[in-house]
Amino acid sequence: MHILSREFGGLHWREDGDPNGVPLVFVNSLGTDLRLWDAVMPHLSHSHRIIRYDLRGHGLSDGPDGPYAMKGLAQDAAALMDTLDIQNALIVGCSIGGMIGKMLAATRPDLVGALMTCTSAARMGTPDMWQDRIAAVQQGGLAPVADGVMARWFSPAFQLRPEIALWRNMLRATSVDGYVGSCHALLAADLTEATAALTMPVLAVAGGEDLACPSDHVRAMVASIAGARYHEFAGVGHLPSVEVPDSLGRLISNFTKEVFHD
Numbered sequence: 001m002h003i004l005s006r007e008f009g010g011l012h013w014r015e016d017g018d019p020n021g022v023p024l025v026f027v028n029s030l031g032t033d034l035r036l037w038d039a040v041m042p043h044l045s046h047s048h049r050i051i052r053y054d055l056r057g058h059g060l061s062d063g064p065d066g067p068y069a070m071k072g073l074a075q076d077a078a079a080l081m082d083t084l085d086i087q088n089a090l091i092v093g094c095s096i097g098g099m100i101g102k103m104l105a106a107t108r109p110d111l112v113g114a115l116m117t118c119t120s121a122a123r124m125g126t127p128d129m130w131q132d133r134i135a136a137v138q139q140g141g142l143a144p145v146a147d148g149v150m151a152r153w154f155s156p157a158f159q160l161r162p163e164i165a166l167w168r169n170m171l172r173a174t175s176v177d178g179y180v181g182s183c184h185a186l187l188a189a190d191l192t193e194a195t196a197a198l199t200m201p202v203l204a205v206a207g208g209e210d211l212a213c214p215s216d217h218v219r220a221m222v223a224s225i226a227g228a229r230y231h232e233f234a235g236v237g238h239l240p241s242v243e244v245p246d247s248l249g250r251l252i253s254n255f256t257k258e259v260f261h262d
Helices: 034-043 070-083 096-107 127-140 143-153 164-173 176-188 192-196 215-224 245-260
Strands: 002-006 009-017 023-027 049-053 089-094 112-118 202-207 229-233
Touching: 002 070, 009 034, 009 070, 023 034, 023 070, 023 096, 034 049, 034 245, 049 070, 070 096, 070 176, 089 096, 089 245, 096 112, 096 176, 096 192, 112 245, 127 143, 127 176, 143 164, 192 215, 202 215, 202 245, 215 229, 229 245
Parallel strands: 023 049, 023 089, 089 112, 112 202, 202 229
Antiparallel strands: 002 009, 009 049
């Protein structure tokens, strides 16, 4: 395990693969940690340099009190990449992780050679929705909202599988401060203009059964980016890395080969 010192504490990260390979940086979603990508890892080439980290206030990373901002979350990713001397990477981000990837691409384009967003749009949810979520979690913690979140995260078929308990437990183990802080970032973030200005290759992935970021929101984002492409996994919810890790892994590998001629 590795820790990057930030002004708020430590940012937990890990590295796999070839340190001289094409860098792939994975950014997790709200209420998960870097294990979100575990099942995808066997389907990626060992010739890649693979970096994963826990968002502030998630997993083994520390989290400051108070609201977070998308710019600050992107600065965490930039600080990690600068420390590891990584540039021109493929950023793969899920949900808020995709928004962090878009913010990073807009503010530090030297770090981002290509961007792959999973179940992420230029704006996610509504301010009222996030305010309600923040109030509920501040009052009762994450346990009371966990079942509702599972219904938004996963397809009906996956919700019948016993391993859904693992993801419910991961959510419930997330720091309340980290979760609420990230909700504030999502509440305030509107990346419509920044996303439309992106010039690097972009591949946006949607889930046909995603209730947290419906596929039509992803399509609308893709339509605003010159040259961006869209891929939808039918029958899949908000976390394709969990429901279809083999298919997502192949998609990542093919996109990497195409963009980086790897």
